[in-house]
Amino acid sequence: MNHSTPPVLQQKHKARKRFGQNFLHDHGVINRIIASVYPKSGDHVVEIGPGQGALTGQLLDGAGELDVIELDRDLIPWLKLHFGINRQFRVHEADALTFDFESLKQDERPLRIVGNLPYNISTPLIFHLLSFAGTVRDMHFMLQKEVVERLCATHGDNHYGRLSVMVQYYCRAEYLFQVGSGAFRPAPKVDSAIVRLTPWDELPHPCKDVALLESIVKDAFAMRRKTLRNSLKKHISADELTALDVDPSIRPEHLPLESFVRIADYLVQQRS
Incomplete structure (x- = not known):
């Protein structure tokens, strides 16, 4: 019909x-x-x-x-x-x-x-x-x-x-x-x-704590004109970002998904 x-x-x-x-x-x-x-x-x-x-x-x-x-x-x-x-x-x-x-x-x-x-x-x-x-x-x-x-x-x-x-x-x-x-x-x-x-059938970049990932991404883009050093300072230091192979002087729109996941997983590890 x-x-x-x-x-x-x-x-x-x-x-x-x-x-x-x-x-x-x-x-x-x-x-x-x-x-x-x-x-x-x-x-x-x-x-x-x-x-x-x-x-x-x-x-x-x-x-x-x-x-x-x-x-x-x-x-x-x-x-x-x-x-x-x-x-x-x-x-x-x-x-x-x-x-x-x-x-x-x-x-x-x-x-x-x-x-x-x-x-x-x-x-x-x-x-x-x-x-x-x-x-x-x-x-x-x-x-x-x-x-x-x-x-x-x-x-x-x-x-x-x-x-x-x-x-x-x-x-x-x-x-x-x-x-x-x-x-x-x-x-x-x-x-x-x-x-x-x-x-995805399998997540390409699985995160240990998705709620934490969401919080980090939200804070990073809340002030998208700021560098990661400033927008994520309540979560992580510039030295820690550098150690994770993330340039703290870039803006969030230049950071790929897998790097956001790496930051979140690092913080989960630190807390445990």
Whole structure:
């Protein structure tokens, strides 16, 4: 059964600023996203913020099973009416920022998460989702283009920061393609992009204390214009950084993930 967005829903439902809603309507972009996700029979797909169902029908058709997380209660009856004929379609009225994605697991299959994420919650939501990385096969998100650039940036890049380091600790991040503002109603003031995040089967740089790593990375980039000697002085001395083969005179955007892990592991060792 091929699904399409119900026209009544498009006319009646007005995008709400408080939910950061911008509804995708460009069929070329929709098809390109579906091709990137490539949902197959047997996949357990989860869609965050299905909105007016632009991606929902094709995700459900491809996988045959779909959980959707939707906060706007006015959209839920329409989603149930349009897609609920399939018993493998389940709607959860919930805030994705606090939702327990582990609760969706029914068997050994990992989750495949897809979403057109509101710009105002994208960063905290990604940090929340990282805590479920062990139960996720991949994540495909539409985000503000600048956020995708930050997710995928490597050290030495101006976009490289806390988000880059912590996401890449858990996942491989791939910038797939850009989406212009005209693909949405209402059109946002910024361009978007699609990113694929794939949790590592084995962490390339496992850390002994991830909470400490997060604290170090956060402090390093809180004052990104300062050198590591100054931004990390409450954690470690300049001489200790030098001993760890880290130049204390550089700024944090020049330090690769593995060096942040080395600093954290050293501090764990010192404390024990």
